Amino acid sequence: MIADRRYAYGDAALADRDWQAALDLFEQTLERVPHWPPAYLALAKAALALGEKDKARAALERVLALDPADHLGAALLLARIGGRPVAEAMPAAYVAALFDDYAPRFDSHLVGQLAYRAPDLLVAALDRHLPGRSFAQVLDLGCGTGLMARALGSRAGRVFGVDLSPRMIAVAAETGLYAGLEAGDLAAFLARQPPAEADLVIAADVFCYLPDIAPAFAAARRTLASGGLLAFTVQTHQGEGVVVGEDCRMHHAPAFVRALAGAAGFTLLAEDDAVSRLDAGRPVPGALFLLAAP
Ligand SMILES: C[S@@+](CC[C@H](N)C(=O)[O-])C[C@H]1O[C@@H](n2cnc3c(N)ncnc32)[C@H](O)[C@@H]1O
CATH class of the missing domain: 3.40.50.150 (Vaccinia Virus protein VP39)
Structure with a gap:
Protein backbone atom coordinates (compact mmCIF):
# COMPACT_ATOMS: atom_id res chain seq x y z
CA MET A 1 0.00 0.00 0.00
CA ILE A 2 2.69 2.49 1.01
CA ALA A 3 4.81 1.59 -2.02
CA ASP A 4 1.78 1.94 -4.30
CA ARG A 5 1.03 5.35 -2.88
CA ARG A 6 4.65 6.54 -3.19
CA TYR A 7 4.68 5.36 -6.79
CA ALA A 8 1.40 7.15 -7.58
CA TYR A 9 2.71 10.38 -6.03
CA GLY A 10 5.91 9.95 -8.03
CA ASP A 11 3.87 9.56 -11.20
CA ALA A 12 1.95 12.74 -10.39
CA ALA A 13 5.24 14.57 -9.75
CA LEU A 14 6.54 13.36 -13.13
CA ALA A 15 3.39 14.71 -14.78
CA ASP A 16 3.97 18.05 -12.98
CA ARG A 17 7.60 18.01 -14.20
CA ASP A 18 8.75 18.13 -10.57
CA TRP A 19 11.66 15.82 -11.37
CA GLN A 20 13.42 15.94 -8.00
CA ALA A 21 10.25 15.09 -6.06
CA ALA A 22 9.56 12.28 -8.53
CA LEU A 23 13.08 10.90 -8.15
CA ASP A 24 12.80 10.92 -4.34
CA LEU A 25 9.41 9.24 -4.42
CA PHE A 26 10.55 6.47 -6.78
CA GLU A 27 13.63 5.88 -4.63
CA GLN A 28 11.33 5.57 -1.60
CA THR A 29 9.11 3.16 -3.56
CA LEU A 30 12.11 0.99 -4.41
CA GLU A 31 13.23 0.89 -0.77
CA ARG A 32 9.99 -1.01 -0.12
CA VAL A 33 9.75 -3.05 -3.36
CA PRO A 34 13.31 -3.41 -4.65
CA HIS A 35 12.46 -5.70 -7.60
CA TRP A 36 9.76 -3.71 -9.38
CA PRO A 37 10.75 -2.75 -12.97
CA PRO A 38 8.16 0.05 -13.46
CA ALA A 39 9.58 2.00 -10.50
CA TYR A 40 13.13 1.71 -11.88
CA LEU A 41 11.93 2.90 -15.28
CA ALA A 42 10.09 5.84 -13.75
CA LEU A 43 13.14 6.68 -11.64
CA ALA A 44 15.26 6.63 -14.81
CA LYS A 45 12.90 9.11 -16.48
CA ALA A 46 13.14 11.50 -13.55
CA ALA A 47 16.92 11.09 -13.40
CA LEU A 48 17.23 11.76 -17.14
CA ALA A 49 15.17 14.93 -16.81
CA LEU A 50 17.55 16.06 -14.04
CA GLY A 51 20.58 15.28 -16.22
CA GLU A 52 21.68 12.43 -13.95
CA LYS A 53 22.63 10.05 -16.74
CA ASP A 54 24.60 7.54 -14.64
CA LYS A 55 21.72 7.12 -12.23
CA ALA A 56 19.31 6.72 -15.16
CA ARG A 57 21.57 4.18 -16.86
CA ALA A 58 21.90 2.09 -13.68
CA ALA A 59 18.12 2.08 -13.17
CA LEU A 60 17.52 1.07 -16.79
CA GLU A 61 20.07 -1.76 -16.57
CA ARG A 62 18.18 -2.93 -13.49
CA VAL A 63 14.91 -2.98 -15.48
CA LEU A 64 16.57 -5.15 -18.12
CA ALA A 65 18.05 -7.49 -15.54
CA LEU A 66 14.61 -7.97 -13.97
CA ASP A 67 12.75 -8.24 -17.32
CA PRO A 68 15.11 -9.39 -20.10
CA ALA A 69 12.25 -9.38 -22.70
CA ASP A 70 11.94 -5.65 -21.90
CA HIS A 71 8.18 -5.09 -21.90
CA LEU A 72 8.75 -1.52 -20.66
CA GLY A 73 11.21 -0.39 -23.33
CA ALA A 74 14.25 0.25 -21.12
CA ALA A 75 16.58 -0.48 -24.05
CA LEU A 76 14.96 2.36 -25.97
CA LEU A 77 15.83 4.90 -23.29
CA LEU A 78 19.28 3.35 -22.92
CA ALA A 79 19.86 3.71 -26.67
CA ARG A 80 18.88 7.37 -26.42
CA ILE A 81 21.67 8.01 -23.92
CA GLY A 82 24.23 5.82 -25.70
CA GLY A 83 23.92 2.87 -23.30
CA ARG A 84 22.75 0.35 -25.93
CA PRO A 85 23.13 0.08 -29.70
CA VAL A 86 20.25 1.67 -31.64
CA ALA A 87 19.74 -1.75 -33.30
CA GLU A 88 18.50 -3.10 -29.93
CA ALA A 89 16.24 -0.16 -29.18
CA MET A 90 12.80 -1.63 -30.03
CA PRO A 91 12.23 -4.96 -28.30
CA ALA A 92 9.23 -6.81 -29.73
CA ALA A 93 7.72 -7.32 -26.26
CA TYR A 94 7.72 -3.56 -25.70
CA VAL A 95 6.08 -2.69 -29.05
CA ALA A 96 3.45 -5.41 -28.61
CA ALA A 97 2.66 -4.28 -25.05
CA LEU A 98 2.52 -0.62 -26.11
CA PHE A 99 0.00 -1.29 -28.88
CA ASP A 100 -1.98 -3.94 -26.99
CA ASP A 101 -2.61 -1.23 -24.45
CA TYR A 102 -3.36 1.37 -27.13
CA ALA A 103 -5.61 -0.83 -29.34
C1 LIG B 1 1.44 3.73 -35.33
S1 LIG B 1 0.82 2.12 -35.62
C2 LIG B 1 0.28 2.23 -37.31
C3 LIG B 1 -0.75 1.19 -37.63
C4 LIG B 1 -1.29 1.21 -39.05
N1 LIG B 1 -0.24 0.99 -40.02
C5 LIG B 1 -2.00 2.51 -39.33
O1 LIG B 1 -1.54 3.28 -40.19
O2 LIG B 1 -3.02 2.78 -38.69
C6 LIG B 1 2.29 1.14 -35.74
C7 LIG B 1 1.98 -0.35 -35.76
O3 LIG B 1 3.14 -1.07 -36.16
C8 LIG B 1 3.23 -2.26 -35.43
N2 LIG B 1 4.63 -2.72 -35.45
C9 LIG B 1 5.72 -2.05 -35.02
N3 LIG B 1 6.83 -2.78 -35.24
C10 LIG B 1 6.42 -3.93 -35.83
C11 LIG B 1 7.11 -5.09 -36.31
N4 LIG B 1 8.45 -5.20 -36.21
N5 LIG B 1 6.38 -6.08 -36.86
C12 LIG B 1 5.03 -5.99 -36.96
N6 LIG B 1 4.32 -4.91 -36.52
C13 LIG B 1 5.02 -3.89 -35.97
C14 LIG B 1 2.72 -1.86 -34.05
O4 LIG B 1 2.31 -2.97 -33.28
C15 LIG B 1 1.58 -0.91 -34.40
O5 LIG B 1 0.34 -1.56 -34.49
Whole structure:
Protein backbone atom coordinates (compact mmCIF):
# COMPACT_ATOMS: atom_id res chain seq x y z
CA MET A 1 0.00 0.00 0.00
CA ILE A 2 2.69 2.49 1.01
CA ALA A 3 4.81 1.59 -2.02
CA ASP A 4 1.78 1.94 -4.30
CA ARG A 5 1.03 5.35 -2.88
CA ARG A 6 4.65 6.54 -3.19
CA TYR A 7 4.68 5.36 -6.79
CA ALA A 8 1.40 7.15 -7.58
CA TYR A 9 2.71 10.38 -6.03
CA GLY A 10 5.91 9.95 -8.03
CA ASP A 11 3.87 9.56 -11.20
CA ALA A 12 1.95 12.74 -10.39
CA ALA A 13 5.24 14.57 -9.75
CA LEU A 14 6.54 13.36 -13.13
CA ALA A 15 3.39 14.71 -14.78
CA ASP A 16 3.97 18.05 -12.98
CA ARG A 17 7.60 18.01 -14.20
CA ASP A 18 8.75 18.13 -10.57
CA TRP A 19 11.66 15.82 -11.37
CA GLN A 20 13.42 15.94 -8.00
CA ALA A 21 10.25 15.09 -6.06
CA ALA A 22 9.56 12.28 -8.53
CA LEU A 23 13.08 10.90 -8.15
CA ASP A 24 12.80 10.92 -4.34
CA LEU A 25 9.41 9.24 -4.42
CA PHE A 26 10.55 6.47 -6.78
CA GLU A 27 13.63 5.88 -4.63
CA GLN A 28 11.33 5.57 -1.60
CA THR A 29 9.11 3.16 -3.56
CA LEU A 30 12.11 0.99 -4.41
CA GLU A 31 13.23 0.89 -0.77
CA ARG A 32 9.99 -1.01 -0.12
CA VAL A 33 9.75 -3.05 -3.36
CA PRO A 34 13.31 -3.41 -4.65
CA HIS A 35 12.46 -5.70 -7.60
CA TRP A 36 9.76 -3.71 -9.38
CA PRO A 37 10.75 -2.75 -12.97
CA PRO A 38 8.16 0.05 -13.46
CA ALA A 39 9.58 2.00 -10.50
CA TYR A 40 13.13 1.71 -11.88
CA LEU A 41 11.93 2.90 -15.28
CA ALA A 42 10.09 5.84 -13.75
CA LEU A 43 13.14 6.68 -11.64
CA ALA A 44 15.26 6.63 -14.81
CA LYS A 45 12.90 9.11 -16.48
CA ALA A 46 13.14 11.50 -13.55
CA ALA A 47 16.92 11.09 -13.40
CA LEU A 48 17.23 11.76 -17.14
CA ALA A 49 15.17 14.93 -16.81
CA LEU A 50 17.55 16.06 -14.04
CA GLY A 51 20.58 15.28 -16.22
CA GLU A 52 21.68 12.43 -13.95
CA LYS A 53 22.63 10.05 -16.74
CA ASP A 54 24.60 7.54 -14.64
CA LYS A 55 21.72 7.12 -12.23
CA ALA A 56 19.31 6.72 -15.16
CA ARG A 57 21.57 4.18 -16.86
CA ALA A 58 21.90 2.09 -13.68
CA ALA A 59 18.12 2.08 -13.17
CA LEU A 60 17.52 1.07 -16.79
CA GLU A 61 20.07 -1.76 -16.57
CA ARG A 62 18.18 -2.93 -13.49
CA VAL A 63 14.91 -2.98 -15.48
CA LEU A 64 16.57 -5.15 -18.12
CA ALA A 65 18.05 -7.49 -15.54
CA LEU A 66 14.61 -7.97 -13.97
CA ASP A 67 12.75 -8.24 -17.32
CA PRO A 68 15.11 -9.39 -20.10
CA ALA A 69 12.25 -9.38 -22.70
CA ASP A 70 11.94 -5.65 -21.90
CA HIS A 71 8.18 -5.09 -21.90
CA LEU A 72 8.75 -1.52 -20.66
CA GLY A 73 11.21 -0.39 -23.33
CA ALA A 74 14.25 0.25 -21.12
CA ALA A 75 16.58 -0.48 -24.05
CA LEU A 76 14.96 2.36 -25.97
CA LEU A 77 15.83 4.90 -23.29
CA LEU A 78 19.28 3.35 -22.92
CA ALA A 79 19.86 3.71 -26.67
CA ARG A 80 18.88 7.37 -26.42
CA ILE A 81 21.67 8.01 -23.92
CA GLY A 82 24.23 5.82 -25.70
CA GLY A 83 23.92 2.87 -23.30
CA ARG A 84 22.75 0.35 -25.93
CA PRO A 85 23.13 0.08 -29.70
CA VAL A 86 20.25 1.67 -31.64
CA ALA A 87 19.74 -1.75 -33.30
CA GLU A 88 18.50 -3.10 -29.93
CA ALA A 89 16.24 -0.16 -29.18
CA MET A 90 12.80 -1.63 -30.03
CA PRO A 91 12.23 -4.96 -28.30
CA ALA A 92 9.23 -6.81 -29.73
CA ALA A 93 7.72 -7.32 -26.26
CA TYR A 94 7.72 -3.56 -25.70
CA VAL A 95 6.08 -2.69 -29.05
CA ALA A 96 3.45 -5.41 -28.61
CA ALA A 97 2.66 -4.28 -25.05
CA LEU A 98 2.52 -0.62 -26.11
CA PHE A 99 0.00 -1.29 -28.88
CA ASP A 100 -1.98 -3.94 -26.99
CA ASP A 101 -2.61 -1.23 -24.45
CA TYR A 102 -3.36 1.37 -27.13
CA ALA A 103 -5.61 -0.83 -29.34
CA PRO A 104 -9.04 0.02 -27.85
CA ARG A 105 -8.55 3.79 -28.20
CA PHE A 106 -6.09 3.82 -31.14
CA ASP A 107 -8.48 5.11 -33.81
CA SER A 108 -10.22 7.72 -31.69
CA HIS A 109 -7.03 9.04 -30.10
CA LEU A 110 -4.68 8.94 -33.07
CA VAL A 111 -7.09 10.01 -35.78
CA GLY A 112 -9.35 12.16 -33.61
CA GLN A 113 -6.81 13.94 -31.42
CA LEU A 114 -3.45 13.62 -33.16
CA ALA A 115 -4.73 14.21 -36.70
CA TYR A 116 -3.15 10.97 -37.87
CA ARG A 117 -3.23 10.59 -41.63
CA ALA A 118 -0.34 8.39 -42.79
CA PRO A 119 -2.69 5.96 -44.63
CA ASP A 120 -4.48 8.83 -46.39
CA LEU A 121 -1.18 10.45 -47.38
CA LEU A 122 0.11 7.18 -48.82
CA VAL A 123 -3.07 6.63 -50.81
CA ALA A 124 -2.99 10.22 -52.08
CA ALA A 125 0.63 9.70 -53.20
CA LEU A 126 -0.29 6.44 -54.98
CA ASP A 127 -3.16 8.22 -56.75
CA ARG A 128 -0.95 11.15 -57.67
CA HIS A 129 1.97 9.15 -59.03
CA LEU A 130 0.09 6.13 -60.39
CA PRO A 131 -3.44 7.33 -61.19
CA GLY A 132 -5.96 4.55 -61.66
CA ARG A 133 -3.61 1.78 -60.51
CA SER A 134 -5.00 -1.00 -58.35
CA PHE A 135 -3.15 -3.72 -56.46
CA ALA A 136 -4.35 -7.32 -56.55
CA GLN A 137 -2.25 -8.51 -53.60
CA VAL A 138 -1.25 -6.19 -50.77
CA LEU A 139 0.91 -6.87 -47.72
CA ASP A 140 0.09 -4.40 -44.94
CA LEU A 141 3.07 -4.35 -42.54
CA GLY A 142 2.23 -3.19 -39.00
CA CYS A 143 -1.42 -3.08 -40.05
CA GLY A 144 -2.65 -1.96 -36.62
CA THR A 145 -6.42 -1.60 -36.51
CA GLY A 146 -6.79 -1.69 -40.30
CA LEU A 147 -6.77 2.01 -41.23
CA MET A 148 -4.48 1.33 -44.20
CA ALA A 149 -6.80 -1.28 -45.75
CA ARG A 150 -9.72 1.11 -45.23
CA ALA A 151 -7.86 3.98 -46.94
CA LEU A 152 -6.89 1.77 -49.91
CA GLY A 153 -10.52 0.82 -50.41
CA SER A 154 -11.28 -0.57 -53.84
CA ARG A 155 -7.69 0.02 -55.01
CA ALA A 156 -6.76 -3.14 -53.11
CA GLY A 157 -7.70 -6.72 -53.94
CA ARG A 158 -6.63 -9.19 -51.26
CA VAL A 159 -4.96 -7.52 -48.28
CA PHE A 160 -2.84 -9.52 -45.82
CA GLY A 161 -1.90 -7.85 -42.56
CA VAL A 162 0.69 -8.49 -39.87
CA ASP A 163 1.20 -6.75 -36.56
CA LEU A 164 3.20 -7.41 -33.41
CA SER A 165 0.18 -6.57 -31.24
CA PRO A 166 -2.49 -9.30 -31.00
CA ARG A 167 -5.04 -6.74 -29.79
CA MET A 168 -4.46 -4.49 -32.80
CA ILE A 169 -4.90 -7.58 -34.98
CA ALA A 170 -8.18 -8.37 -33.21
CA VAL A 171 -9.50 -4.89 -34.04
CA ALA A 172 -8.30 -5.22 -37.66
CA ALA A 173 -10.12 -8.57 -37.92
CA GLU A 174 -13.40 -6.86 -37.01
CA THR A 175 -13.16 -4.65 -40.10
CA GLY A 176 -13.55 -7.67 -42.39
CA LEU A 177 -11.15 -5.98 -44.83
CA TYR A 178 -8.32 -8.52 -44.60
CA ALA A 179 -7.92 -11.78 -46.51
CA GLY A 180 -5.46 -12.86 -43.82
CA LEU A 181 -4.11 -11.48 -40.56
CA GLU A 182 -1.38 -12.61 -38.25
CA ALA A 183 0.14 -11.48 -35.01
CA GLY A 184 3.93 -11.44 -35.27
CA ASP A 185 6.98 -9.65 -36.54
CA LEU A 186 6.87 -8.22 -40.05
CA ALA A 187 10.29 -9.68 -40.93
CA ALA A 188 9.18 -13.25 -40.20
CA PHE A 189 5.89 -12.61 -42.05
CA LEU A 190 7.72 -11.35 -45.15
CA ALA A 191 10.16 -14.26 -45.04
CA ARG A 192 7.23 -16.71 -45.27
CA GLN A 193 5.62 -15.06 -48.31
CA PRO A 194 6.08 -16.61 -51.76
CA PRO A 195 8.56 -14.69 -53.93
CA ALA A 196 7.53 -12.15 -56.59
CA GLU A 197 3.75 -12.24 -55.98
CA ALA A 198 2.75 -9.09 -54.10
CA ASP A 199 1.81 -5.90 -55.97
CA LEU A 200 2.07 -3.58 -52.99
CA VAL A 201 3.90 -3.81 -49.67
CA ILE A 202 2.82 -0.93 -47.47
CA ALA A 203 3.86 0.32 -44.02
CA ALA A 204 2.08 3.38 -42.60
CA ASP A 205 3.87 4.82 -39.56
CA VAL A 206 5.60 1.53 -38.78
CA PHE A 207 9.27 2.08 -39.59
CA CYS A 208 9.51 4.52 -36.68
CA TYR A 209 9.43 1.31 -34.59
CA LEU A 210 12.08 -0.48 -36.65
CA PRO A 211 15.72 0.37 -35.83
CA ASP A 212 17.04 -1.46 -38.90
CA ILE A 213 14.88 -1.12 -42.01
CA ALA A 214 17.42 -2.68 -44.40
CA PRO A 215 16.28 -6.31 -43.80
CA ALA A 216 12.64 -5.25 -44.26
CA PHE A 217 13.53 -3.60 -47.58
CA ALA A 218 15.33 -6.74 -48.81
CA ALA A 219 12.49 -9.01 -47.65
CA ALA A 220 9.82 -6.77 -49.21
CA ARG A 221 11.76 -6.66 -52.48
CA ARG A 222 11.79 -10.48 -52.59
CA THR A 223 8.00 -10.68 -52.18
CA LEU A 224 7.20 -8.07 -54.83
CA ALA A 225 6.34 -8.90 -58.42
CA SER A 226 8.14 -6.90 -61.10
CA GLY A 227 6.71 -3.36 -61.07
CA GLY A 228 5.36 -3.87 -57.55
CA LEU A 229 5.67 -1.11 -54.97
CA LEU A 230 6.98 -0.63 -51.47
CA ALA A 231 5.18 2.38 -49.96
CA PHE A 232 5.85 3.71 -46.48
CA THR A 233 6.22 6.71 -44.21
CA VAL A 234 9.13 7.53 -41.90
CA GLN A 235 9.76 10.13 -39.25
CA THR A 236 12.73 12.20 -40.34
CA HIS A 237 15.55 14.15 -38.75
CA GLN A 238 18.14 16.59 -40.03
CA GLY A 239 21.22 14.49 -39.23
CA GLU A 240 22.53 11.26 -40.69
CA GLY A 241 21.39 7.66 -40.52
CA VAL A 242 18.87 6.55 -37.92
CA VAL A 243 18.55 7.92 -34.37
CA VAL A 244 16.27 7.43 -31.38
CA GLY A 245 14.32 10.68 -31.12
CA GLU A 246 13.15 12.41 -27.97
CA ASP A 247 9.72 10.91 -28.61
CA CYS A 248 11.35 7.47 -28.33
CA ARG A 249 10.72 6.63 -31.96
CA MET A 250 13.21 5.94 -34.71
CA HIS A 251 13.94 8.95 -36.92
CA HIS A 252 15.44 8.33 -40.36
CA ALA A 253 17.45 10.74 -42.49
CA PRO A 254 15.83 10.82 -45.97
CA ALA A 255 19.22 10.37 -47.69
CA PHE A 256 19.80 7.25 -45.59
CA VAL A 257 16.42 5.80 -46.62
CA ARG A 258 17.22 6.54 -50.26
CA ALA A 259 20.59 4.80 -49.99
CA LEU A 260 19.04 1.71 -48.38
CA ALA A 261 16.33 1.64 -51.04
CA GLY A 262 18.97 1.69 -53.78
CA ALA A 263 21.01 -1.00 -52.05
CA ALA A 264 17.92 -3.24 -51.91
CA GLY A 265 17.45 -2.85 -55.68
CA PHE A 266 14.49 -0.44 -55.66
CA THR A 267 13.90 2.49 -57.98
CA LEU A 268 12.75 5.68 -56.27
CA LEU A 269 9.36 6.56 -57.69
CA ALA A 270 8.45 9.31 -55.24
CA GLU A 271 9.70 10.96 -52.09
CA ASP A 272 7.53 13.63 -50.47
CA ASP A 273 7.56 15.51 -47.19
CA ALA A 274 4.71 14.11 -45.13
CA VAL A 275 3.41 15.11 -41.71
CA SER A 276 1.60 12.00 -40.48
CA ARG A 277 0.42 13.36 -37.14
CA LEU A 278 0.84 15.96 -34.43
CA ASP A 279 2.85 15.65 -31.24
CA ALA A 280 1.92 18.06 -28.45
CA GLY A 281 0.10 20.08 -31.11
CA ARG A 282 3.15 20.34 -33.38
CA PRO A 283 3.55 18.65 -36.79
CA VAL A 284 5.89 15.65 -36.66
CA PRO A 285 8.50 15.93 -39.46
CA GLY A 286 8.32 12.99 -41.83
CA ALA A 287 8.48 11.74 -45.38
CA LEU A 288 6.77 9.19 -47.53
CA PHE A 289 8.43 7.01 -50.12
CA LEU A 290 7.15 5.02 -53.08
CA LEU A 291 9.76 2.52 -54.27
CA ALA A 292 9.35 0.37 -57.35
CA ALA A 293 10.68 -3.15 -57.80
CA PRO A 294 12.29 -3.49 -61.24
C1 LIG B 1 1.44 3.73 -35.33
S1 LIG B 1 0.82 2.12 -35.62
C2 LIG B 1 0.28 2.23 -37.31
C3 LIG B 1 -0.75 1.19 -37.63
C4 LIG B 1 -1.29 1.21 -39.05
N1 LIG B 1 -0.24 0.99 -40.02
C5 LIG B 1 -2.00 2.51 -39.33
O1 LIG B 1 -1.54 3.28 -40.19
O2 LIG B 1 -3.02 2.78 -38.69
C6 LIG B 1 2.29 1.14 -35.74
C7 LIG B 1 1.98 -0.35 -35.76
O3 LIG B 1 3.14 -1.07 -36.16
C8 LIG B 1 3.23 -2.26 -35.43
N2 LIG B 1 4.63 -2.72 -35.45
C9 LIG B 1 5.72 -2.05 -35.02
N3 LIG B 1 6.83 -2.78 -35.24
C10 LIG B 1 6.42 -3.93 -35.83
C11 LIG B 1 7.11 -5.09 -36.31
N4 LIG B 1 8.45 -5.20 -36.21
N5 LIG B 1 6.38 -6.08 -36.86
C12 LIG B 1 5.03 -5.99 -36.96
N6 LIG B 1 4.32 -4.91 -36.52
C13 LIG B 1 5.02 -3.89 -35.97
C14 LIG B 1 2.72 -1.86 -34.05
O4 LIG B 1 2.31 -2.97 -33.28
C15 LIG B 1 1.58 -0.91 -34.40
O5 LIG B 1 0.34 -1.56 -34.49
